[in-house]
Amino acid sequence: MSSTDLRRWFNASREFTVPLLALVLLIAVWEAAVRLFAIPEYLLPAPSRIFEDTIAMGGVVGNHTLATLRTILFGFLLSIIVSLPLAVLISSSRIFADAIYPLLVLTQSVPKVAIAPILVVVLGPNELPRTIVTFLVAFFPLVISMTAGLMAVPPELIELSRSCRATKLQELTRVRLPYSIPFVFSGLKAAIALSVVGAVVGEFVAAEKGLGYLITSATAFFKVPVAFGAMLILAILGIVLFQLIVVVERIFFPWAAAEEPRS
């Protein structure tokens, strides 16, 4: 490979290679700094140590990850199931919108970390309170962007469907809902990222498994490298789930990916 070929290859893959190089550099500096300044492991473990300790716990960490993933997905699905009809109602009825909006804002102004212990008392220490906390953290942006999408239909498109004598249901299924898909996906992306946060909040409060529980229990025993490992797995989980939604949108709604409102 000649040097011009190399340069061309580098230019072509720049958006990929530059962040990767930055990451590798960061890890290298981190590792070097921990060794050089002999930073104690319970303050800041070296990347190599995090990796070793996490791998050593292999299967256990895997089970915790699966538990968290379950909570994330349940909460995320519940968000979708609740948000869609809510958005349809809000966008089609002025009275309903006036009635429900203050309640929605109220659920958002109450700190979820404060609700979590109450929910555990009410619903018992099982999957349900965690799922609901996840839902409470994640659903709001989804409702808001779905509603925005349903309302953003140009009046001329509505006139067009009315001039074709479309029923209210046809107007919803053939114009309003498809039109809102790009908005729905930007809401889904926000919701999945928040679902990860919600699941961990739920696990902090009441859980005997999950990465959130692993972090609290590991730090309690000063096993800081494992806590770091759990944190990094959570980050990777968040990125993978987010990208999964991006991929679903590109495959099933390629036009929506192009139309999506920039936020």
Add this chain to the structure above:
Amino acid sequence: MIEISNAGQVFGPVHAGGVRALDGINLTIRDREIVTLVGPSGCGKSTLLRLVSGLITPTEGAIRIDGDKVTAPRQDTGIVFQAPTLLPWATVLENVMFPSTIMGRADDAARRRAHDLLKVAGIADFAGHRPRQLSGGMQQRAAICRALVHNPSILLMDEPFGALDALTREVMTIELMRIWTAAPKTILFVTHSIPEAVILADRVVVMSPRPGRIAEIIDVNLPRPRTFALAGDPEFQRCAERIRSLIFGEQGVRFDVQH
């Protein structure tokens, strides 16, 4: 035949500062006639078009199509807006089929008709494309095909070429007349452009604003088929001059230089 008798439209409550958009409109449009509505902004020409489409009902008077009072959108009218208003998720063909789909008649005959229309409009090669892959002019062609797919006898057009550049606009005007010659329909056409109004019309309805009233109806006695070469014709110029003087006053537009 479209009969508009004594139609008036007030938006908002009459006694509490409602806006009178149209007042005492009387107009009869014969079958297969092209009538253009021209006038300054706020003269109610789009409102009048929406009354005929049945999207809104008049607060006074009545609209009748072939004797039936218009109370809701009808199957025998097609409508084209200023923006192409195509569905971004649907292909060009699916967009053209939209009225048939909604009316539950998306059968093979409708599909064949959609294909034929796309061919006439010269965009048959783009049937499977999405709207955003098309230029503005091609999108508006698709919108016209869509308005024609259920074979309506009346075509309502609300400044359909208003968003296009001047050259595309002339091409589209000629294209519309070509389509009309192949399958004549009653056309009610709203425009801001005086040449466009004259070149298309059998009759030009000039409207005046606040409240919207018909100022004058001008017969255009130009032979068909027409092209923009007719712009030099004395009859064209007589019509255009008359419209101009109705809209801007006898002296035309002038700058006040007294000070």
